[in-house]
Amino acid sequence: xxxxxxxxxxxxxxxxxxxxxxxxxxxxxxxxxxxxxxxxxxxxxxxxxxxxxxxxxxxxxxxxxxxxxxxxxxxxxxxxxxxxxxxxxxxxxxxxxxxxxxxxxxxxxxxxxxxxxxxxxxxxxxxxxxxxxxxxxxxxxxxxxxxxxxxxxxxxxxxxxxxxxxxxxxxxxxxxxxxxxxxxxxxxxxxxxxxxxxxxxxxxxxxxxxxxxxxxxxxxxxxxxxxxxxxxxxxxxxxxxxxxxxxxxxxxxxxxxxxxxxxxxxxxxxxxxxxxxxxxxxxxxxxxxxxxxxxxxxxxxxxxxxxxxxxxxxxxxxxxxxxxxxxxxxxxxxxxxxxxxxxxxxxxxxxxxxxxxxxxxxxxxxxxxxxxxxxxxxxxxxxxxxxxxxxxxxxxxx
Numbered sequence: 001x002x003x004x005x006x007x008x009x010x011x012x013x014x015x016x017x018x019x020x021x022x023x024x025x026x027x028x029x030x031x032x033x034x035x036x037x038x039x040x041x042x043x044x045x046x047x048x049x050x051x052x053x054x055x056x057x058x059x060x061x062x063x064x065x066x067x068x069x070x071x072x073x074x075x076x077x078x079x080x081x082x083x084x085x086x087x088x089x090x091x092x093x094x095x096x097x098x099x100x101x102x103x104x105x106x107x108x109x110x111x112x113x114x115x116x117x118x119x120x121x122x123x124x125x126x127x128x129x130x131x132x133x134x135x136x137x138x139x140x141x142x143x144x145x146x147x148x149x150x151x152x153x154x155x156x157x158x159x160x161x162x163x164x165x166x167x168x169x170x171x172x173x174x175x176x177x178x179x180x181x182x183x184x185x186x187x188x189x190x191x192x193x194x195x196x197x198x199x200x201x202x203x204x205x206x207x208x209x210x211x212x213x214x215x216x217x218x219x220x221x222x223x224x225x226x227x228x229x230x231x232x233x234x235x236x237x238x239x240x241x242x243x244x245x246x247x248x249x250x251x252x253x254x255x256x257x258x259x260x261x262x263x264x265x266x267x268x269x270x271x272x273x274x275x276x277x278x279x280x281x282x283x284x285x286x287x288x289x290x291x292x293x294x295x296x297x298x299x300x301x302x303x304x305x306x307x308x309x310x311x312x313x314x315x316x317x318x319x320x321x322x323x324x325x326x327x328x329x330x331x332x333x334x335x336x337x338x339x340x341x342x343x344x345x346x347x348x349x350x351x352x353x354x355x356x357x358x359x360x361x362x363x364x365x366x367x368x369x370x371x372x373x374x375x376x377x378x379x380x381x382x383x384x385x386x387x388x389x390x391x392x393x394x395x396x397x398x
Contacts (some may be wrong), residue, residue, distance in 0.1 A: 232272030
């Protein structure tokens, strides 16, 4: 199952390449000793300069306690400055806020002045932020109404008090549901139920096809939000089996946690437009990215039956760089400056006609010393394009 990253400001896995500067004041070293080579951000101004920005922009995940699998809080000064050069949390803050990948798309964005305030404090005044930061996308996010249809029937599919062990890291749990409805209905809206937010990383909802394969209905990571179709929805039948898959990550080792997260379905009578979630991307196999190098993965199919695209959610992992959807070689969706936390749907509409070529392409940059392979684990890489289409054709692109 693809492993979606949080959209809110969760500094969960970071690639660290920038130093904190050449300030010669003393700091705490990685072994608890003192190093004279690291800058030490001013402790006296932490509460008045840095903390207000952190509280406003980062604490949704990195509060006290941390949420959504985040392994640490950012609300205390001392833990931020412990460690060796580039390994301290404060250095990560300077890097990620400076490059614009934190806070990610989908979170409330700080002003340039707020970014500069935090980066200059974290880097002892050595670094500043330009105006062009963050992810750049040529499509607007797909935004659903804040409230569900008033006459919809609500059905909750949850983990049912699943016990999340203190050592449960990067774990995927499946929960199956049969006989959800007694007649054919449309799922008009889907939204996540978040119970124990400190341990849930992401979730998906899938439906079994006749050939035994699973078809995605909904994907969620913190910040993704509900998805409501403008009219109609996804058909659900009495014979359908649904699978809820939850990625748990107990990053802080919480004990005695029982989780009932899941998905809430809002159901109505069939009518209007029928949709289906497709994925024309290359997925999780067939490529590697060598150490300290660029790489890409792509798949191209020929549209066999004409469809209309409503919205697409790009998905990569830690070393994602850019994402593209092309039709007959022309770019329809382009995302640059991928943040691991970007899990938004982007709106179209887009007409795909029979005979056209549809290409999904993901670009990667591997800054590490080991090869990254395609696969399902967090440390692996993948390229998905979760796409709602109509008509609801299982194999519209071959």
